[in-house]
Amino acid sequence: MSILVIADHENGSLKAATLNVVSAAKAIGGDVEVLVVGENCGSAAEAAAKVEGVSKVLVADNAAYGHQLAENLSLLVADLGKGYSHIVASAGTTGKDFLPRVAALLDVAQISDIVAVESADTFKRPIYAGNAIATVQSSDSIKVITVRTTAFDPVAAEGGSAAVETVDSAQDAGNSAFVSAEIAKSDRPELTSATIVVSGGRGMQNGENFKMLEGIADKLGAAMGASRAAVDAGFVPNDMQVGQTGKIVAPNLYIAVGISGAIQHLAGMSGSKVIVAINKDEEAPIFQVADYGLVADLFEAVPELDAAL
Amino acid sequence: MKVLVAVKRVIDYNVKVRVKPDNTGVDLTNVKMAMNPFCEIAVEEAVRLKEKGVVSEIVVVSIGPKVAQEQVRTSLALGADRGILIETDEEVQALDVAKLLKAVVEKEQPNLVILGKQSIDSDNNQTGQMLAALTGMPQGTFASEVAVDGDKVNVTREIDGGLVTVALNMPAVVTTDLRLNEPRYASLPNIMKAKKKPLEMTSPADLSVELKPSLTTLKVEEPATRQAGIKVADVAELIDKLKNEAKVI
Ligand SMILES: Cc1cc2nc3c(=O)[nH]c(=O)nc-3n(C[C@H](O)[C@H](O)[C@H](O)COP(=O)(O)OP(=O)(O)OC[C@H]3O[C@@H](n4cnc5c(N)ncnc54)[C@H](O)[C@@H]3O)c2cc1C
Numbered sequence: 001m002s003i004l005v006i007a008d009h010e011n012g013s014l015k016a017a018t019l020n021v022v023s024a025a026k027a028i029g030g031d032v033e034v035l036v037v038g039e040n041c042g043s044a045a046e047a048a049a050k051v052e053g054v055s056k057v058l059v060a061d062n063a064a065y066g067h068q069l070a071e072n073l074s075l076l077v078a079d080l081g082k083g084y085s086h087i088v089a090s091a092g093t094t095g096k097d098f099l100p101r102v103a104a105l106l107d108v109a110q111i112s113d114i115v116a117v118e119s120a121d122t123f124k125r126p127i128y129a130g131n132a133i134a135t136v137q138s139s140d141s142i143k144v145i146t147v148r149t150t151a152f153d154p155v156a157a158e159g160g161s162a163a164v165e166t167v168d169s170a171q172d173a174g175n176s177a178f179v180s181a182e183i184a185k186s187d188r189p190e191l192t193s194a195t196i197v198v199s200g201g202r203g204m205q206n207g208e209n210f211k212m213l214e215g216i217a218d219k220l221g222a223a224m225g226a227s228r229a230a231v232d233a234g235f236v237p238n239d240m241q242v243g244q245t246g247k248i249v250a251p252n253l254y255i256a257v258g259i260s261g262a263i264q265h266l267a268g269m270s271g272s273k274v275i276v277a278i279n280k281d282e283e284a285p286i287f288q289v290a291d292y293g294l295v296a297d298l299f300e301a302v303p304e305l306d307a308a309l
Numbered sequence: 310m311k312v313l314v315a316v317k318r319v320i321d322y323n324v325k326v327r328v329k330p331d332n333t334g335v336d337l338t339n340v341k342m343a344m345n346p347f348c349e350i351a352v353e354e355a356v357r358l359k360e361k362g363v364v365s366e367i368v369v370v371s372i373g374p375k376v377a378q379e380q381v382r383t384s385l386a387l388g389a390d391r392g393i394l395i396e397t398d399e400e401v402q403a404l405d406v407a408k409l410l411k412a413v414v415e416k417e418q419p420n421l422v423i424l425g426k427q428s429i430d431s432d433n434n435q436t437g438q439m440l441a442a443l444t445g446m447p448q449g450t451f452a453s454e455v456a457v458d459g460d461k462v463n464v465t466r467e468i469d470g471g472l473v474t475v476a477l478n479m480p481a482v483v484t485t486d487l488r489l490n491e492p493r494y495a496s497l498p499n500i501m502k503a504k505k506k507p508l509e510m511t512s513p514a515d516l517s518v519e520l521k522p523s524l525t526t527l528k529v530e531e532p533a534t535r536q537a538g539i540k541v542a543d544v545a546e547l548i549d550k551l552k553n554e555a556k557v558i
Contacts, residue, residue: 100435104442
C-alpha cells in the first residue's frame with residue numbers, strides 16, 4: 001500500500017494542515033509520499049521532506065499550477081495517483097475543489113471529510129451537519145479521501161529526511177484562468193489551527209463592534225471567527241465563517257459571543273475542548289453545549305472581560 | 310444561452326435529525342422534505358440570469374424517487390422553464406449522479422450548469438466537480454458571484470483565505486455558496502403556472518447509465534454529545550474557571 005498526500009502550502013511554506021493529513025495517512029498504514037504542486041513551491045517541498053513519517057516528496061513546480069486551478073491540478077494528480085492505493089488531501093477549499101475531479105477522472109468515489117480511520121478501506125465521516133456519523137467502506141481500487149484536519153493530531157514537522165523528486169509536468173486544461181484574489185491579511189493565528197478562537201454573531205450588531213472582540217483575541221493570542229449571520233450581514237468577511245458550510249474548528253477554547261447556537265454553527269465548533277458562551281438569552285441553544293455560560297449583555301460583558309485579562 | 314440546474318430533495322434544514330435505533334441510517338419517515346438550500350440558490354441564480362436577458366432557457370433536473378417531482382415543480386414555480394426527473398428508488402452516490410447529469414448535459418447541451426456546492430444530508434461537496442471532470446468542463450465552485458461575459462463566465466469563489474475570481478470558458482459548471490443570492494419564494498400564480506410546464510420523466514436505464522455504488526454504509530451513529538456545563542455569575546467567575554478549572558488561558 002502506498003498513499004499519496006497532496007500538501008497544503010502557500011507562498012512557499014507548508015501549511016500546518018499537511019501535518020494532520022499525514023497523520024491520517026499514517027493511520028491508514030503504508031508508505032506515505034507527499035506531492036507538493038504549485039509554482040515556486042520548492043521551499044514547501046523542502047519542508048515536506050522533513051515531516052515525520054514521509055518516505056518521499058514529489059514536487060511539481062510549474063506556472064500551470066500557480067493558482068491551484070482545479071482543472072489543471074486534477075489532471076496531474078489523476079495521472080500520478082494511478083500508482084497509489086490512496087490519494088488524500090485536507091478538506092479545505094483547495095482539496096474540496098480539485099479532489100472530486102480526480103476521483104471522477106479515476107472513476108472512483110470520493111470519501112469526504114473523514115474524522116476517523118477504521119481500516120484501509122473503512123472510514124468515519126459526519127453527515128447531516130454532524131448530527132450523525134457514518135461508517136463507510138469503499139470497494140474502489142484507489143481510495144480518494146479528504147480529511148477533516150481537526151480530527152487528527154498533527155505529526156511532527158521535523159525529524160524526517162525524505163528524498164525530493166521532481167515531477168516534470170505541465171498539465172494545462174486551457175479552459176480556466178485566474179483573474180484576481182482578495183486574500184484577508186491578519187497577524188492572528190489561522191482560524192482552523194488556532195488554540196483559542198473568539199467568534200461573534202448577529203448579536204454584535206455591526207462590523208465596528210467586532211473591534212471589541214479583537215481586543216480580547218489579541219490578549220489571548222486567539223483567531224477570530226463568526227457565525228453565518230454575522231458574515232451575511234457584512235460585519236466581517238466570509239473567511240471567518242465557522243460551521244457546516246464554513247470552517248471546522250476544534251480549539252482548546254472557543255468563545256461564542258452573541259451567537260445563538262444553530263445546528264449549522266455547532267457543526268463547525270462542537271469539537272472544541274472548552275466552549276464559553278456569552279449571550280443575553282438564557283434559553284439560547286449555545287448554552288446546551290457550553291462548558292461555561294455567561295448570561296449577560298455582551299456590550300457590558302465583553303469590555304469587562306477585556307479589562308480583566 | 311441555456312442553463313441546466315440540478316436540484317436535490319433532502320430533509321428540511323430545520324428538522325432535527327434522528328439516527329435510527331438500529332444504526333442503519335437516519336429516520337426519514339414522516340419527516341418534512343424540501344429542496345436542498347444550496348439548490349434553491351442555484352435555481353435563483355439561473356432565474357436572475359434569465360431576468361437580466363443573459364439566459365433564454367432554464368432546464369431543471371433532479372434524480373430520485375417519484376415524489377422528487379415536488380422539487381422540480383418548485384423550481385418551475387420559481388422560474389425554470391422545463392423539468393426532468395430521473396426517477397429511481399435506489400441510493401444514487403455522487404459519482405453516479407455526475408454520470409447521470411453528464412448524460413443530460415450531452416442531450417441538452419447547456420452553456421452553463423449550476424448546482425449547489427453540497428447537499429445538507431450527505432455533506433459530500435463533490436457532484437459539481439465530478440460532473441465538470443467527466444464532461445471536461447471548467448468549474449467555479451463555492452460561488453458568491455457569477456458574471457457572464459461573452460463566451461466566458463467570471464466566478465468569484467469563497468475560499469479559506471478569502472475570495473478568488475476565475476474566468477471560465479463556457480460551457481462551464483458553477484456550484485453555489487450561501488452568499489450568491491437570497492432565493493425568492495414562489496408566488497401562488499406561479500405555482501399554478503408551474504403545473505402546466507413540461508416535466509419529462511426518465512430513468513437511469515433510459516440514459517444508459519448503470520448505477521455502480523462503490524461505498525457501503527456499515528453503520529450510522531449519533532455523534533458524541535456534549536454535556537451542558539455550568540452558568541457563571543459574572544466575568545470574574547468566568548476568568549477564574551478558565552484559569553484554574555479548565556486551565557485554557
Ligand atoms: C444550508 C445552511 C447552511 C448554514 N451554514 C452555517 C454555517 O456554516 N455557520 C453558521 O454559523 N450558520 C450557518 N447557517 C445559519 C444558521 O442556521 C443560523 O442562522 C446562524 O448560525 C445564526 O447566527 P447567529 O447565531 O449569529 O444569529 P442569531 O441566531 O440571530 O443569534 C444572535 C444571538 O445573539 C444574542 N444577542 C443579541 N444581542 C445580544 C447582546 N447585546 N448581548 C448578548 N447576546 C446578544 C441573541 O440572544 C441571539 O442568541 C446555515 C444555514 C443554512 C440553511
